[in-house]
Amino acid sequence: MHRFFAELEPFLSVTEQNLTDRNRYILRSNIFGDAELERLRREAVPSSNGNAMPGNAAPLDAQQTAYVDAAVNIPVNSGDDGIVSHELEKMRSILEESMLETPSMPLENRPRLPRITLSKRNRAVVRALNPMLVTYLKASHDLCETDSILFGAALEVCHIIGTKLPMVGRATQQSSAIPAWRKRIEDRIAKARTLIGRLTSFRSGNNRLRVVRTGRMAYAGTNISLSQQDISQKLTERIDDLKQKIAAWGKRIRRFSERSRRFNQNRLF
Template sequence: MHRLFAELEPSVTVTEQNLADRVRYILRSNTFDVTELERLRREAVPSSGENAAAEDVAPQLAEQTANVDATVNTPVVVDLNDDGTVAQELELEQMRSTFEEAIVETRTTPLENRPRLPRLALSKQNRAVVRAQKPMLVTYLEASRDICETDSILFGAALAVCRIIGARLSTAGRANGQSSAIPGWRIRIEESIAKARVLIGRLICFRSGNTRRRIVRIVRMAFVGTNVSLSQPDIMQKLTERTDDLKQRIAAWGKRIRRYTERSTRFNQNRLFQSDQRRLYKSLERPIVGGTGPAPNQADTVAFWRSLWSEPVNHNEGSWTEVKRKKKRSQCAGITPMDPVIITPDDVAEAVRRALNWKSSGLDGLHHYWLKGFTLCSPDSFRGAQPEVAPKPLHYWDHSFGS
């Protein structure tokens, strides 16, 4: 089916798995009836040599249809042994449809536009839904050819679980919905300072003779809870006292921000001293300064490193270099070479098991909870999922080997 699609639509790039997903989704959603599907197939097959092509394609189409039907009709059983109160009206057909839609959506969505996965309550009902998704993953994971595709499949399964149980998903994406680096306490204090400055400005305007209705209303709100009235003869003195009081509050809030910042800095430095002293001393010697200029483009970066590593350089070596080499060989002769470090699937599984549930070690935002929950992702299923160009970070090896 993929070869026939490539011949009919050479300009469209699609993988075999993605094409099978779309065919399965069309068949499941009953978008076209049998007559319409037959008409589309006849229009798609070229008229020249149609009989010969039909003879060659018919067995393949029959086999693909059988595989799709087998996948669709695979029985999925929700384990109710742990919790007999799980809602039995949870339709497996609807779960399959939601799962397939989430897989297709994840594969066609850029990484930065994926929704942020929420934290789920560790209830028996949620665990039962996660277990029900495992048999649906088998067909997709066995057909996965690289680590990025495996990651998209697992993310789609997690997204389907969140939608089934009704969890709230962020629709803004992780690129626009990133949490601010400013702590909440500082934001609250800065908001109070901003409101106080606005109120000071209104009081100064009223003292200068501005008696507009909005200004008068705000001035009255400034004296709520006191016995001060705007008709009192000493109202100007009261306005001055109120303005000075607000200025003193702003100064106190500013000192509080500095005190809290110093305390937070000390706390982070003490914690970093316990975990990574080298990093602490480097940060003290050379503070981290964020770049304000434009980022270099890919062409300039490639040209810079290519000039350093790809072009041969002829060095002028004297007699002292050979003496240095011999001395270095004699010093290193008695050193036993280090054994090669081999990361096995069991090592990755142990690292995932020890990781925190709601932490994500990669840019995809897939929590370790899902790697632990989809325990059907055994190491034997992904030994062929090797990186194609360059080794990926350990987070992607977690996805390839599973837990």
């Protein structure tokens, strides 16, 4: 099998163990039925008699090579999978409309595609649409256009199988909201700045009740009293400590924001 695969695909380097594992996975996962597997064998190894060896096999034409390269692109059997001819025509017309609308749709307005269940019907819909994409993919000139084609096809699959999609713009609203972790850190910074302001005011001689109460709360649980002689130095140390915490929290926000930005960019790509 490995020698035969090397003759069919001389530019792909696959080990014997890897090829055996892939073959075993295809057979065990029941991706293709017995009729489809037999059809693949006949089209991949065209021969004049049943005893022809792989080395004597005739060269593959373009259509047969396509079947070997991407087995998922084989059209489904309409009798077994429930895709009839009029449904295929309807899917083709919907795909044409989707190919015209998707390129003009901004990325931020595209709904997030959910995961679909691996049922026989859903697999049949995907296999029926795959051959229809060949014409559009061949005419694609860049990666952005290819992405629009694949997104439009995936969106059509969700519509055909009845998968509920999020409302347009909901993803943008969620992404523009302030994350919970950032709001917590910003609240800490706001409280620390308020405390710094009142401690500075108390150090300057402001003895209002609210300012004194805040100073006592700042040193609650410690042996420091506001009436001791070196309280001015203690206040200065406390204020410097709060300023260092604010700087550390600000760096944490910038670090987390950069990480979130990279994650979103990778997800969009």
